[in-house]
Each structure stands twice: as C-alpha cells, then as structure tokens.
Amino acid sequence: MAISNVAVAQVATGTADPASAPHSVVGRKTAKKKRVIGVGGWILRIALTVLFLFPILFMFVSSLKPDQQIFGDLSSIAAFLPIGNISMDNYAAVFDRVPAARFLVNSIGISAITVVAGILVNSLAAFALSRMRVRGKTVILTLIIATLIVPFETLALPLVWWVNQLPSFELTEFGFLFTKGWIDTYQVQIIPFIANAFSIYLFHQYFESIPKELDEAARMDGAGWFRIYRQVVMPLSGPAIATVAILTFLPAWNSYLWPLMVVQTEELRPVMVGVQYFFQLNVSWGEVMAYSTLITLPVVALFIAFQRSFVNSIASSGVKG
Incomplete structure (x- = not known):
C-alpha cells in the first residue's frame, strides 16, 4: 500500500509518468489494456491462419481419399480430417496419368534460372538508377514503373510474334544449327520474364536506404562501380x-497462359499446363488434389524459408515513396 501511495503521489505531482507506475490505478489500467490488445491480436492471427489454411488442408486431405469419400465427407468436418479410406493411391495414379516428374523438373529449372537471372539483371538496373549519376534517371524509373499498368494479356500476342523472329541455334552431330524462332523452347519460357519492373523498383527503394557514404569510402579504396x-x-x-x-x-x-501459347512439345511443358490433363477424359478429383498438392509444396517451402526476409524487406523498402 505504501508503494502504491508513493506512485499515486508521484503521478499527482507530475514527477512520474502515469503509465510507468505499475501499482497505480492508471498503470494497472494501461497494463490491462495492453494485455487485452495482445490477446486480441493473437486471436485475430490464429483466426486468419486457420481461415487461410482450410483450403490447403482440404486439398491435402482429399488427395489421400477416393472420390466417393471426398464427396461423402463434404457435408461434415471429416472433409478436413485424414480419416476413412486413406492411401497414397492418388499420388501413384498422378505419375501414371501424366509425366508429372518431367513437368516438375521443367518448372524447377525454368523458375530457378528466371529467379537467378532476374536478381542479377534487375539489381544491376536498380543499382545504376540508385547509386550512379545517370541523366534523366527519375524519368527512366517512372517509365519502368509505368509498365506495371499494362496487363500481360495485352502484350502476349505481340510478344509471340517477336520471339518467333529471334535467332535460335541447337547443337547437332554436325555442329551448331542456326534457325529462326524461339517457339517450343526453354528460353522462350525464361528470357522474356527476366527483367521485371516491380523487382527493379523494389531493389531501387532498398538501395536508397543504404548510406551512400559506403560508396564513397569504397571508391577512396579504389573500388569501381561493379565492385561496390x-x-x-x-x-x-x-x-x-x-x-x-x-x-x-x-x-x-x-x-499457364504463356506456355500454353508457345510450347507444344510435352517434354518442355511446366507443371501448370499439366493440370489440364486431368480434365480431358474421366475427372478424378482425388488425383487432381494430389497433383495440386505436389505443385504447391515447392511454393510453400520457398515462402517458409524466406518469410522473415520477405517481411523485413516489405517493412523497410515497400513503404518508401
């Protein structure tokens, strides 16, 4: 009681912050309010997590069930529980019905090369606009950002014509054979998507947060722009x-749309084009769910691996003007 009286006296005389007096009336109310907000925040997070996990959970659980059980469980909570006739038959059927392994390898290779090349090209462009003295770089950056408003569907047909005019070559037993057109190749699924306006903008904004005094110190040590x-x-x-x-x-x-337009050979197709294979004759929803689970796992694994860096980047650079 003595401590409480002292705290109240300090608050009354203005010698202490009401929120900093833990045993005062104001301090207790502030602490209680913070606890309520904290509990409410956790409840909201859990609710949103459960809401977004329901489709993924339903997809995975359904991939383990036959079609009859999938439809029979739709009216109950059993649709989200791995109970009943559970097996891996749908996954085995996926690889029998479509060349799923080939599609997965194609998509992994195409995506990996696009990511690596995109990081290099877009970061170099952003570095030049952010750190180097380039005349009119504000106008250039504005034009780059302006391309974001143009939907890909508008550019798809002209892009098909352009890639069909580009030179191509392949290695044969007689040497290099030069041809015309990139249709039905791996490079047509990679090169048009390496440069990306949003990636350049994101890199540019992040580079702007790095002190330019580091560049000056490096240049004093004889470093060139590429070394910096x-x-x-x-x-x-x-x-x-x-x-x-x-x-x-x-x-x-x-x-999905672009490979469907420019790739005819089955051995070159990515995973998303493989989805249409399951709707051509007899549709097996268990196999559809199994295939969907297989092509979802790499995306979930990538996001879990980089989620902390993703949130930090958005917080530090995504809100800059």
Whole structure:
C-alpha cells in the first residue's frame, strides 16, 4: 500500500509518468489494456491462419481419399480430417496419368534460372538508377514503373510474334544449327520474364536506404562501380533479394497462359499446363488434389524459408515513396 501511495503521489505531482507506475490505478489500467490488445491480436492471427489454411488442408486431405469419400465427407468436418479410406493411391495414379516428374523438373529449372537471372539483371538496373549519376534517371524509373499498368494479356500476342523472329541455334552431330524462332523452347519460357519492373523498383527503394557514404569510402579504396555493387550493396540487401526471389518465383512457377501459347512439345511443358490433363477424359478429383498438392509444396517451402526476409524487406523498402 505504501508503494502504491508513493506512485499515486508521484503521478499527482507530475514527477512520474502515469503509465510507468505499475501499482497505480492508471498503470494497472494501461497494463490491462495492453494485455487485452495482445490477446486480441493473437486471436485475430490464429483466426486468419486457420481461415487461410482450410483450403490447403482440404486439398491435402482429399488427395489421400477416393472420390466417393471426398464427396461423402463434404457435408461434415471429416472433409478436413485424414480419416476413412486413406492411401497414397492418388499420388501413384498422378505419375501414371501424366509425366508429372518431367513437368516438375521443367518448372524447377525454368523458375530457378528466371529467379537467378532476374536478381542479377534487375539489381544491376536498380543499382545504376540508385547509386550512379545517370541523366534523366527519375524519368527512366517512372517509365519502368509505368509498365506495371499494362496487363500481360495485352502484350502476349505481340510478344509471340517477336520471339518467333529471334535467332535460335541447337547443337547437332554436325555442329551448331542456326534457325529462326524461339517457339517450343526453354528460353522462350525464361528470357522474356527476366527483367521485371516491380523487382527493379523494389531493389531501387532498398538501395536508397543504404548510406551512400559506403560508396564513397569504397571508391577512396579504389573500388569501381561493379565492385561496390558486388561487395558493398548486395551483401547488405538480403531482405530485398529474398523478396524479389519469391515474387519472381511465384509467376514463373504459376505460368499457364504463356506456355500454353508457345510450347507444344510435352517434354518442355511446366507443371501448370499439366493440370489440364486431368480434365480431358474421366475427372478424378482425388488425383487432381494430389497433383495440386505436389505443385504447391515447392511454393510453400520457398515462402517458409524466406518469410522473415520477405517481411523485413516489405517493412523497410515497400513503404518508401
């Protein structure tokens, strides 16, 4: 009681902050309010997590059930529980029905190359606009950002014509054979998507947060621009790199319209084009769910691996003007 009286006296005389007096009436109310907000925040997070996990959980559980049981469980909570006739038959049937392994390898390779090349190209462009003295770089950056408002569907047909005019070559037993057109190749699924306006903007905003005094110190030691980019700026840009990797990987992995337009050979197709195989004759929803689970796992694994860097990058660079 004595401590409480002293705290109240300090608050009354203005010698202490009401919120800093833990045993005062105001202090107890503030602490209680913080606890309520904290508990409410956790309840909201848990509710949102459960809400977003329901479709993924339903997909995975359904991939373990035959079609009859999937439809029979739809009216109860059993639709989200691995109970009943559970087996891996749908996963085995997926590989019998479509060349799923080939599709997965194609998508992993295409996405990985697009991510690596995209990080290099877009970070170099952002570095030049952010750190180097380039005349009209504000106008250039504005034009780059303006391309974001143009939907890909508008550019798809002209892009098909352009890639069909580009030179191509292949290695044969007689040497290099030069041909015309990139249709039905791996490079047509990679090169048009390496440069990305949003990735350049994200890198640019993050580079702007790195003190330019580091560049001046490096130049005094005889470092050139590329060495500054490689040894100073990029090692400090881990969150931005992780974010660009995720945002580049997702559209590359989920690409459907473009491969459908430019790829005819089955051996070159990515995983998303494989989805249509399950709707051609007899639709087996268990196999559809199994295939969907297989192509979802790499995306979930990538996000879990880089989620901390992704959040840090958005917090530090995504809100800048």
